[in-house]
Amino acid sequence: MKILAVKLPDVGEGVTAAELVEWHVKIGDVVREDDTLAAVMTDKATVEIPSLYSGTVTWIGGEVGDTLAVGSDLVRIETDAEAPVSADLADEPARAPEPEGVVPTVEDAPVTASEKPVAPAGKVIVAVKLPDVGEGVTEAELAEWNVAAGDIVKEDDVIAAVMTDKATVEIPSLYSGKVVRLGGSVGEVLAVGSDLVLIETDAGAGSSGNTPSPEAPAATASKVDAAKPAVQPVARPSPARASAVPANGAPRAEGQPPLASPSVRARAREAGLDLRQIAGSGPAGRITHADIDAVFDMPRRSPGQAAPPGRAARTGTEEIKVIGMRRKIAERMALANARIPHITVVEEVDVTALEELREKLNAGRGDKPKLTVLPFVTATLAKAVLDHPEMNAHYLDDDGIILRHAAVNAGIATMTDAGLVVPVLRNAEALDLFQTAAEITRLSEAARTGKAKRDELTGSTFTITSLGPLGALATTPIINHPEVAILGINKMATRPMWDGTQFVPRKMMNISASFDHRVIDGWDAAVFVQRIKSLLETPALIFMET
Amino acid sequence: MTSLTCTLLIIGAGPGGYVCGIRAGQLGVDTIVVEGQKPGGTCLNVGCIPSKALIHAADEFAKARSFAGENELGISAGAPSIDLAITVAWKNGIVKRLTGGVSGLLKKAKTRYVQGQARIIDGKTVEVATADGPARITCKSLVIATGSKPFELPFLPFGGTVISSTEALDLETVPQKLAIVGGGYIGLEIGTAMAKLGAEVTVVEAAEHILPQYDAELTKPVLARLKELGITVHLSAKAKGLSEDETALVVDLGKDEIDILADKILVTVGRAPVVDGFGLEDLGLSMNGKFIATDAYGATSMRGVYAIGDVTGNPMLAHRAMAQGTIVAEHVAGLPSVWDKKAIPAVCFTDPEIVTVGALPGEVPGSVAAVFPFAANGRSMTMERSDGLVRVVYDPSSELILGIQAVGAGVSEMAGEFSLALEMAARLTDLGDTIHAHPTLGETTQESALKGLGRALHI
């Protein structure tokens, strides 16, 4: 056994330091070569750092939010593996695992919300992801859960119903096993491809490689390995001994009462957890604190902090560090809002004709991806800026220069697990509707999985933001600095409209556009919005060569 | 009429009611406790505490008597005498201190205390006859904690020579001849004490065993000791009533009927819940036999009405009442508390004492028991009491401990470890591999676990 370090690698583009945004391991964890150790963030992209060795983590190089220099030790691993010749840690092979020479217990380490459910021996935890529910839908709202954590499900059992723009779809389970975590609560909107539920199933069931860890959807396809000792989260002995602790997660026989100490029971009660549904990994099948950690994936709460259910007053505050992507977003938003005096124009648009066209175009598509409204809006924008080049511009306020762009590079505001990301659809003016649709799907998928390349995340000239079915009546979009305008798409609804003689049902959709009032006057803003409105209301105009 | 309002109103300040009141107060619930007699209820005034005081005095007296005769320790002392009136006054002093303590604790928790008999008007209104006249209290939640009273035999009504435990604990002279009807723990505790104080005691028990809810392995040392103390025990015997001249208890022994001469007849045939005479009947709550039916939160069939303690059934024990009181207070305060206890320990302060926690042998199919005797424990020998044993009932496949019992002098103080083992879901190895201080009685617990594991050391 020796201790080898995994260093923060060169994460590209002359980056010299990166911010730790997430730990995938903690001290005492057993990792295998290529398991993801941590995620770090550079200027724009989040990069996952894989392990170079198999072994036990004995030291970690910082806390989430810390910035590490490229080349510094990220984690140290006790391993049998040989260090690469270049590894300069070979100088100090006998280095103590911790600077103070103490092996900290897991309880001393910060318990992060990223702790994974740990599968008992012979079991693996696999994810059922929110599948593509059709029509190029990129997200869906959780309408109903048919299972709860702890339930046993069979393959093809319906686990949830999700609602897209148009339809409610029931999602079946791909595996048989025990549900260990739900991916959200009813009402939450999940991205296609994100984990819907995690299921503990017999080893081998999820060997399709489609079994990513909960924190890294589709990113690394790393199984939560059955070889990991189930008692790990509270393993007090040294890492080497921890792996020798036997796991015993067999479900109890029917009718057998759960075994748990009073403090475990109290914690389960406070968490609203039914102990009968939890397998115990302790001796004689005792349910331990670790088992509860695994199911609920939450840091320990002291009894006093418990939030009583019902009508009782809640007390206490939770501190959440604003780090990583969130900090970037916060900075950019603050900058945009501080510098740009926004003027927002809201207009209603009759999209009945557009919807008819969209339906016709989609009808002949068969299994091919279908069109959403977004490609039409992108095309409209590309057309509208021909007459309004002042809108497709960057205002470099520090330099006192406005740069008008010939290309329409549409930023598509996209919600990801990490927060708002704006991938860029380049040369929207040169793409047809279906190419646009395909490109938007590809980009938003890349953004969601953190795989978007740097040049796919920069260089937008005009940003479009849409919250889909959550789009509300009106929004006040914040301009993506240094752009000068942004277009927000609101929710579509059928409303009664007066046609001069009677009320008729029309498909109506509002648009909310914000402009940089320093360089765009209200008049021009209003004219531009009217142009967009007329194009959307008479979609043939979008495609006319004029 | 005075009117008061509160969130939580508790009727009865016994261990159930006063603990509920303290806990609710701690949680900021506006609470009133109403008590018709004295704070502390049966337990502090006429139950647990007075009986243990009497038992202690009797033990000391018996010890002194043994020193007056030949003894192995070589102590010689004169023949002792006892003035029971002074003993009772001492006991009353302890009771006063404890009941005063309860009032102080309620005050500290900011829970109001109202003295007076309560009468339930409806599920949210109670009228109390206080010294200053009637008071009407309205509340959001009501807790019935009215406890229990001695069960009265129709053919042996209390009065005159026929007494209940309450009077037995307040006697100012030791009766010469004491007949006890009922060989449960209360009768045997008081009977043993009285025998040690010099009374000639006869116990009449209808069942085939004394302490009928325990098995013979546990009761045998107690029975042996009763004999040693000169107590006559009639089993399968039925008390019929007083003899005509009221100097004897008539007992049907099956084949024949005998008269047991007695100047006091103590009837301890169980306790009846206090569930009538104060308007409770009008609520029409669901009952469980003669007890009030409750769920795991202590809630009755009427919304907002709870019941705790002896009114809710067996085992009628103070610590159960306290645990229920805590859960109801927390539930009313919105906490997710629920009855999820694994075991309620029970102690007989007989001589020797008996402790039981959890399953008895044979109660859980497939379980087995490991027994270790105090005869092999050093500490027991140094205390001249090596009768008794510790017994662990466990599941042989998982080693999980299902129950622990003990009989022996001083074993009541071992109850905590037994209960903790059950609540923590301990296995034999957990007990067996825990260092128990030497020389203590607790080593016997460790050894019984080791015996189950096939590696007992001192046998």
Ligand SMILES: Cc1cc2nc3c(=O)[nH]c(=O)nc-3n(C[C@H](O)[C@H](O)[C@H](O)COP(=O)(O)OP(=O)(O)OC[C@H]3O[C@@H](n4cnc5c(N)ncnc54)[C@H](O)[C@@H]3O)c2cc1C
């Ligand atoms: C001799 C003896 C020895 C015992 N020894 C033990 C022992 O060693 N260990 C043990 O655990 N238990 C023992 N017990 C049992 C224990 O005392 C009871 O289980 C316990 O007191 C029950 O508590 P409780 O709160 O339910 O009711 P109680 O203690 O009976 O209290 C009820 C209270 O409610 C009051 N009340 C009733 N009706 C009204 C009304 N309408 N208005 C106002 N107030 C009212 C009563 O005055 C009383 O104070 C013993 C009992 C006896 C008799």
